[in-house]
Amino acid sequence: MGADGVLISGCHVGDCHYVEGNIAAKKRFDFFKKILDEMGLGDRITFEHVSASEGIKWAEVITNFTNKIEKLGPTPVKDVGDLTDMDVDETVSKKHKIHEVLVSIARRVDYEPKKVMVFEPEEVMEGYGFPKRDPDKCIGCYACYSVCPEDVISIEDVENKRKYGTLHTECLVCKECEKACPQEAIEIVPGFELLSYMKQEPLWDLEVELQKCSVCGNHFSPITFGEELKKRLAEKKAVKTIDGLSLPFDPYTTCPTCKRTKLAQAIAEVAQPALATGRKS
Ligand code: SF4
Ligand code: SF4
Numbered sequence: 319m320g321a322d323g324v325l326i327s328g329c330h331v332g333d334c335h336y337v338e339g340n341i342a343a344k345k346r347f348d349f350f351k352k353i354l355d356e357m358g359l360g361d362r363i364t365f366e367h368v369s370a371s372e373g374i375k376w377a378e379v380i381t382n383f384t385n386k387i388e389k390l391g392p393t394p395v396k397d398v399g400d401l402t403d404m405d406v407d408e409t410v411s412k413k414h415k416i417h418e419v420l421v422s423i424a425r426r427v428d429y430e431p432k433k434v435m436v437f438e439p440e441e442v443m444e445g446y447g448f449p450k451r452d453p454d455k456c457i458g459c460y461a462c463y464s465v466c467p468e469d470v471i472s473i474e475d476v477e478n479k480r481k482y483g484t485l486h487t488e489c490l491v492c493k494e495c496e497k498a499c500p501q502e503a504i505e506i507v508p509g510f511e512l513l514s515y516m517k518q519e520p521l522w523d524l525e526v527e528l529q530k531c532s533v534c535g536n537h538f539s540p541i542t543f544g545e546e547l548k549k550r551l552a553e554k555k556a557v558k559t560i561d562g563l564s565l566p567f568d569p570y571t572t573c574p575t576c577k578r579t580k581l582a583q584a585i586a587e588v589a590q591p592a593l594a595t596g597r598k599s
Pocket of ligand 2: 451455456457458459460461462463498499500501502503504
């Protein structure tokens with residue numbers, strides 16, 4: 319709201335009328351201070367535990383903080399306007415509103431994040447997290463992408479590679495992707511970052527090579543995915559069954575479009591002589 323400094327104060331730990339209200343407030347404070355530190359505004363906010371009976375301490379806290387803010391001078395963040403309206407309804411979550419405010423502040427101080435901020439799990443407020451992929455385990459099956467309700471996980475094919483990215487701040491921490499992953503390659507970790515949110519584009523964190531179709535030459539599915547599929551079928555002794563089907567294509571190196579075309583051609587080759595014989599008789 320354009321204040322040059324903000325002091326937040328609560329009772330001492332163990333003295334809170336609401337038992338843990340001061341602990342929750344301090345945790346939120348530490349989380350946002352870390353972000354404001356990154357934007358160069360962290361010195362303008364402080365948190366102090368002071369009890370109602372500590373008049374002298376309270377006066378000292380106020381005096382020291384006021385002196386510090388006077389030295390810092392006026393805040394560079396002015397005119398936040400309607401972003402002070404923190405009404406949250408069913409269409410705008412509290413988290414989104416907080417992001418809007420943070421992004422607005424970041425723009426006003428020309429803060430451009432260059433990298434993901436690293437938070438320790440105990441530093442992050444409940445509800446903040448994002449998927450972390452293990453590149454050694456991920457086979458690029460995109461099950462995580464299919465189940466994500468918020469388009470947090472993105473996929474983009476560029477020539478013979480498929481890129482996987484994450485729009486961290488949209489993550490609901492619902493863990494559906496974790497449950498869907500057949501490789502235990504994705505984990506929701508507590509965390510936060512402004513980079514992808516400010517750029518409104520995913521952070522690309524994995525790239526896998528795509529299989530080239532042996533018929534048309536187009537690239538279609540991750541090689542690692544096909545290899546894993548073959549391995550699993552072999553474990554279930556199903557590879558021989560598939561080989562025994564005498565399919566008119568190699569099931570592992572043929573793209574879906576060519577599979578359909580080849581299958582249709584094979585059916586037509588069998589059906590046409592039969593139909594012709596049928597007509598004669
Ligand atoms: S935790 Fe939920 S919202 Fe977040 S990436 Fe996974 S599926 Fe998407
Ligand atoms: S579901 Fe697991 S293996 Fe499949 S793309 Fe996602 S992280 Fe990788």
